[in-house]
Amino acid sequence: MQKLLSKIRPGQHVTVASIQDSFLKPKLMEMGLIIGKEIEVLFCAPLGDPIAIDVQGYVLSLRLEEAALIQVNIAGKSKDFS
Amino acid sequence: MKIALLGNPNTGKSSIFNLLTGMRQHVGNFPGVTVDKKIGAVTYNGKTYSIIDFPGTYSVYPRSKDEQVVYEVVSNPNHEDYPSVALVVVDATNIERNLLLFSQIYDLNIPCVLALNMRDLAKTKGIEIDLIGLQTAFPAAKIVETNARAGFGKDRLLNALESAERNSVHSPFLQNAKLAAVEDYKAQETEAAERFEKIQLLVQQIKKVTAVKKQSFDTKLDRILVHPIFGYVIFSAVLLIIFQFIFAVATIPMDLIDGSFSTFSSYVASLLPEGIFSDLIAQGIIPGIGGVVVFVPQIALLFFFISLLEESGYLARVVFIMDRIMRPLGLNGKSVVPLLSSVACAIPGVMATRTISDWKERLTTILVAPLMSCSARIPVYTLLIALVIPNKTLFHFFNLQGLVLFALYALGLFAALLVAFILKQTIKTKEKGYLLLELPSFKPPQWKNVGMVVWEKLRVFVTDAGKVILAISIILWAMATFGPSDQMQLAEKQTRVMAQKKALSAEVTEQKVAAIRLENSYIGILGKTIEPVIRPLGYDWKIGISLITSFAAREVFVGSLATIYAVQDDGGENKRLIDRLREDKRADGRPTYTLASGVSLMIFYVFAMQCMATLAVVKRETKSWKWPLIQIGFMAALAYTGAWIAYTLLA
Numbered sequence: 001m002q003k004l005l006s007k008i009r010p011g012q013h014v015t016v017a018s019i020q021d022s023f024l025k026p027k028l029m030e031m032g033l034i035i036g037k038e039i040e041v042l043f044c045a046p047l048g049d050p051i052a053i054d055v056q057g058y059v060l061s062l063r064l065e066e067a068a069l070i071q072v073n074i075a076g077k078s079k080d081f082s
Numbered sequence: 083m084k085i086a087l088l089g090n091p092n093t094g095k096s097s098i099f100n101l102l103t104g105m106r107q108h109v110g111n112f113p114g115v116t117v118d119k120k121i122g123a124v125t126y127n128g129k130t131y132s133i134i135d136f137p138g139t140y141s142v143y144p145r146s147k148d149e150q151v152v153y154e155v156v157s158n159p160n161h162e163d164y165p166s167v168a169l170v171v172v173d174a175t176n177i178e179r180n181l182l183l184f185s186q187i188y189d190l191n192i193p194c195v196l197a198l199n200m201r202d203l204a205k206t207k208g209i210e211i212d213l214i215g216l217q218t219a220f221p222a223a224k225i226v227e228t229n230a231r232a233g234f235g236k237d238r239l240l241n242a243l244e245s246a247e248r249n250s251v252h253s254p255f256l257q258n259a260k261l262a263a264v265e266d267y268k269a270q271e272t273e274a275a276e277r278f279e280k281i282q283l284l285v286q287q288i289k290k291v292t293a294v295k296k297q298s299f300d301t302k303l304d305r306i307l308v309h310p311i312f313g314y315v316i317f318s319a320v321l322l323i324i325f326q327f328i329f330a331v332a333t334i335p336m337d338l339i340d341g342s343f344s345t346f347s348s349y350v351a352s353l354l355p356e357g358i359f360s361d362l363i364a365q366g367i368i369p370g371i372g373g374v375v376v377f378v379p380q381i382a383l384l385f386f387f388i389s390l391l392e393e394s395g396y397l398a399r400v401v402f403i404m405d406r407i408m409r410p411l412g413l414n415g416k417s418v419v420p421l422l423s424s425v426a427c428a429i430p431g432v433m434a435t436r437t438i439s440d441w442k443e444r445l446t447t448i449l450v451a452p453l454m455s456c457s458a459r460i461p462v463y464t465l466l467i468a469l470v471i472p473n474k475t476l477f478h479f480f481n482l483q484g485l486v487l488f489a490l491y492a493l494g495l496f497a498a499l500l501v502a503f504i505l506k507q508t509i510k511t512k513e514k515g516y517l518l519l520e521l522p523s524f525k526p527p528q529w530k531n532v533g534m535v536v537w538e539k540l541r542v543f544v545t546d547a548g549k550v551i552l553a554i555s556i557i558l559w560a561m562a563t564f565g566p567s568d569q570m571q572l573a574e575k576q577t578r579v580m581a582q583k584k585a586l587s588a589e590v591t592e593q594k595v596a597a598i599r600l601e602n603s604y605i606g607i608l609g610k611t612i613e614p615v616i617r618p619l620g621y622d623w624k625i626g627i628s629l630i631t632s633f634a635a636r637e638v639f640v641g642s643l644a645t646i647y648a649v650q651d652d653g654g655e656n657k658r659l660i661d662r663l664r665e666d667k668r669a670d671g672r673p674t675y676t677l678a679s680g681v682s683l684m685i686f687y688v689f690a691m692q693c694m695a696t697l698a699v700v701k702r703e704t705k706s707w708k709w710p711l712i713q714i715g716f717m718a719a720l721a722y723t724g725a726w727i728a729y730t731l732l733a
Contacts, residue, residue, distance in 0.1 A: 026270035030141040032179045034278045046310035047406040057176035059521040
């Protein structure tokens with residue numbers, strides 16, 4: 001199932017499916033968000049924005065606006081967070 | 083020989099820079115752009131290497147002005163800063179992402195040294211890197227293992243820089259690699275994808291992960307630091323400690339500096355023969371330098387704490403929790419520290435905006451920072467509050483004078499946020515604001531790096547801002563000392579005759595003479611000239627003079643009033659000055675200082691850019707006179723309008 005990264009709840013593991021064309025696309029890719037990359041949403045700031053994700057090796061924070069550029073595949077092993 | 087120091091942010095790049103160059107550093111400019119160029123020198127085997135510390139980037143392709151210089155330099159062999167050797171720092175804990183930039187530089191055929199840093203940290207995370215495998219993938223590069231935090235690897239780095247292969251074309255890491263244009267996003271995407279494909283294959287071979295920890299200590303700590311309640315509680319506590327230091331601790335050396343400069347100035351005055359030259363040195367230059375040096379303790383302390391927070395990794399978390407709150411105002415999470423710093427002093431506040439990569443958000447922060455009430459306004463506020471606000475208790479709890487002081491601070495903050503919001507709608511830029519910020523892992527701060535930051539900020543402030551402050555101090559001194567000579571002499575003579583008739587003491591006579599000289603100086607004449615303009619605000623020419631002199635710095639207002647009213651500024655409670663001000667009457671017999679004119683003055687000082695030091699720093703940070711002039715303009719407009727409204731309503 002595909003979703004936008006901005007809709008993913010903390011604790012979920014996903015993989016990058018595609019990034020919407022924008023001036024930030026190369027930047028996001030250069031920061032390691034390449035297709036197939038496994039990432040985990042770690043936590044979000046108090047108002048739900050920005051969010052912090054684990055990009056295997058480092059923690060990247062980005063605004064929901066930027067996260068909404070990224071389509072992700074939801075992997076099987078998602079933790080229940082509720 | 084020119085060396086370019088490149089690398090991702092948070093890789094220990096500045097530690098390596100400090101390791102190599104020590105104190106032999108200075109800050110220059112890249113031609114044509116508003117980015118600082120940090121240059122350091124190191125001599126090894128008789129050769130001197132000039133090392134340029136470039137801004138940290140994830141790739142050669144820029145998205146901000148800071149990153150632009152990397153692209154401009156490495157893409158153009160004719161650029162004056164084009165390096166003979168590129169020293170690229172690679173963080174062993176995150177080798178995949180770091181190798182992207184390295185492989186780009188490698189493929190530009192610039193001789194490369196790869197400094198594999200933080201391998202010890204990688205080991206504790208269970209990551210092993212096979213150096214031979216890495217060397218095989220990049221045969222033309224020199225690979226050196228460093229541990230800059232432990233101060234280890236300097237000689238090997240220098241040795242590698244010396245022997246780095248020159249002028250030899252090697253086969254690229256990525257076949258057919260070609261540098262894309264800055265605007266060519268498609269080519270950059272393809273390149274990033276292709277590079278990572280190769281890098282991932284390589285990393286699979288050379289990186290061995292032995293232990294995998296599920297949830298790291300960092301993440302646990304982060305859950306507390308970004309917690310909706312604890313996150314802000316911790317941040318407030320940190321701020322409280324910092325401001326305690328800035329207000330309570332920094333005042334001790336500041337008073338000391340203030341005192342020694344005035345002692346020194348009277349000492350010099352007593353040494354030199356009386357005259358203009360002695361006056362210039364004792365009343366113009368020495369207090370001018372003193373006015374610069376007096377800020378040093380606050381700036382040093384503030385940057386000490388800021389770089390401590392930055393080094394430890396906490397600052398990135400502050401940005402993270404504040405970003406959403408600041409965004410609707412056209413500001414950035416990174417604006418929080420500069421704005422709060424400005425409550426101490428706008429100078430370090432403006433200097434601290436460097437971390438904001440988005441130009442519009444940075445400019446907005448710079449423009450509104452001086453609206454935050456700084457410590458130089460305190461003497462003005464306290465004098466005026468004591469003068470016109472009754473010392474009453476409201477609801478058995480609130481002290482009215484304290485409430486007014488609080489209201490002045492709140493007004494400054496409110497104005498800063500409001501102006502930011504207006505600027506958001508008016509300043510147009512091509513760059514779109516975004517936040518892609520690495521939350522670096524927590525580590526104990528490196529004292530050497532902290533020390534270097536403080537040293538560099540102080541040097542920039544003293545040399546750059548210092549020049550302007552000194553120049554304006556001398557101009558203001560000259561205007562207060564000289565006047566149309568016959569008019570001044572006549573007034574002085576009359577005063578002396580009158581003093582003799584009344585048999586006044588020598589001290590009182592000199593005070594009266596000083597007052598009459600100031601009244602007849604060019605500044606005095608200017609004060610009288612602007613009287614019609616400031617009369618609607620409830621001010622007379624005496625206040626006009628103080629407004630002009632306090633353009634140097636706000637606290638000068640009190641000293642100028644003391645001179646005009648010919649009383650000794652006793653520094654502490656201004657008791658005698660307050661009594662004189664209370665007695666002062668206008669031509670029509672009404673008192674000069676009423677609730678209306680007092681509040682009007684307070685509001686004027688909340689808004690007006692009465693600080694040339696800040697102007698000088700804004701000029702330095704924006705690299706043009708355009709923004710400081712705009713800033714002084716809108717702040718003057720706010721001050722005038724605000725003061726006029728207050729006076730009209732209360733009079």
